[in-house]
Amino acid sequence: MNGIFITFEGPDGSGKTTQLHLLADFLINQGYQVITTREPGGTNISNQIREIVLNPTHKELIDRTEILLYAASRAQLVHELILPSLKKGKIVLCDRYIDASIAYQAYGLGLDRKTVEQINHFASSHLQPLRTYLLNISPEVGRTRLMNRENADYNGGLDRIEQKEIEYHQKVLEGFLDLAEEQSNRIKKINANQSIETIFQMIKEDAEAIIQNNRKEG
Numbered sequence: 001m002n003g004i005f006i007t008f009e010g011p012d013g014s015g016k017t018t019q020l021h022l023l024a025d026f027l028i029n030q031g032y033q034v035i036t037t038r039e040p041g042g043t044n045i046s047n048q049i050r051e052i053v054l055n056p057t058h059k060e061l062i063d064r065t066e067i068l069l070y071a072a073s074r075a076q077l078v079h080e081l082i083l084p085s086l087k088k089g090k091i092v093l094c095d096r097y098i099d100a101s102i103a104y105q106a107y108g109l110g111l112d113r114k115t116v117e118q119i120n121h122f123a124s125s126h127l128q129p130l131r132t133y134l135l136n137i138s139p140e141v142g143r144t145r146l147m148n149r150e151n152a153d154y155n156g157g158l159d160r161i162e163q164k165e166i167e168y169h170q171k172v173l174e175g176f177l178d179l180a181e182e183q184s185n186r187i188k189k190i191n192a193n194q195s196i197e198t199i200f201q202m203i204k205e206d207a208e209a210i211i212q213n214n215r216k217e218g
Contacts, residue, residue, distance in 0.1 A: 003086030004214055005127070006207065007097040010135035011173050012162050013142025014192045015199065019133065020093050022200045023207055027091055032211070035085045038095035040073035043080045049073040054159040061160070063109045067119060070101055075123035083127065091211070098124060099132060099179050099187070104161065107175030108168050131210050133203055134180050135192035139169035 006023075008016040017038075024036045040050040052058060053069045061069075074097070085092050098120045106113035146162055180187040188206060190199055 002214055002217070003089050004091045004131075004211060005082065005086060005094070005129045006091065006210075007094045007099070007129040007132045008135070009096060009099045009103075009132055009176060009187075010192060011137055011139055011142045011169060011176070013145035014135035014137045015145075015196065016133070016135045017095050018196060019135065019199060019203055020095050022196075023203055024093055026204055027207070027211075033088070033090040035081070035090050035092045036095075037077060037081060037092065039077065039097060039100065040070055042073075042077040042094075045076045045080075046073040049076075054161060056157065056160045056163055058160060063105070063111055066109070067101070067105050067111065067116060070105070071119045071123040074098070074101075074120060078124045078127055083125070094129070097129060097132070099134075099176065102179060103172045103175030107178075108164070108172040110171075129186065130214070131206070132183075132187045133206075134176055134187050134189045135199070136173075136177070136180075136189050137192035139166050139173060141193070142169070 008020045010016045020036060024034050027034045039046075040053055041047045049069050049072055053061070053066060053073070077094075082092050082094070098117075101116055101120050102113060105111050106116045143162075143166065146158060177189075180189045190202055192199065
C-alpha cells in the first residue's frame with residue numbers, strides 16, 4: 001500500500017486533536033502502521049521552534065518571523081518524518097499543516113496569501129495531504145472549550161495564538177471555510193458542534209474509503 005497523508009484542521013478548540021487520536025487508535029487496531037504528529041512540532045528541532053512561536057511571553061514576535069518559523073518547523077517535519085514514513089507505506093496523521101498557515105497568517109494576520117503559499121510550498125516540497133478534515137466551529141465556542149481543558153501547554157492558560165482577540169479567530173475561520181470551498185475534493189468540512197462519537201463515525205467511514213481506494217490504486 002502506498003503511504004497516506006491525512007491532516008486535521010479547524011479553529012482552536014474544535015476537537016481536531018481528539019479526532020486525530022481516535023482515528024489513529026482505530027487504524028492501529030485494524031493493523032495499519034500509523035504515525036501521528038503535530039504542527040508546529042513533531043521533531044526535536046520543530047519542537048524547539050514550537051516553543052518559540054507559541055510561548056505567550058514572546059509578544060515581540062513579528063508577523064514575518066511567525067511565517068518563517070512555522071515554515072521552518074514544517075520543513076523539518078516533512079523531510080525528517082512525514083516523507084520517510086510515506087515512502088515506507090505508513091499512514092501519517094498530522095494535527096495542522098499548510099492550510100493552517102494560510103488561515104492564520106494570510107487571513108488572520110492579513111498577510112499576502114500568495115507569499116504565505118510560496119514559502120510553505122518551498123518548505124514542504126509541495127507535499128499535499130490526500131485528505132483534510134476541517135472541524136468547523138465558532139471561535140466563541142472554541143474559546144470556551146480551551147478555557148475548560150485540563151492539558152494546556154502553558155500552566156492551564158492560552159498560548160500566544162490562542163490569546164489573540166475573537167476578531168482574529170473569526171478571520172481564521174473564514175480562511176478555513178474559503179479553503180474548504182476552493183478545495184472541496186480534498187477538504188471534508190465537518191460540523192464540530194456534534195458529539196465526539198458522531199464526528200468520529202463520519203471521519204472513520206471516510207478514512208476507510210480512502211484507504212481502500214489507495215489499496216486498489218497501489
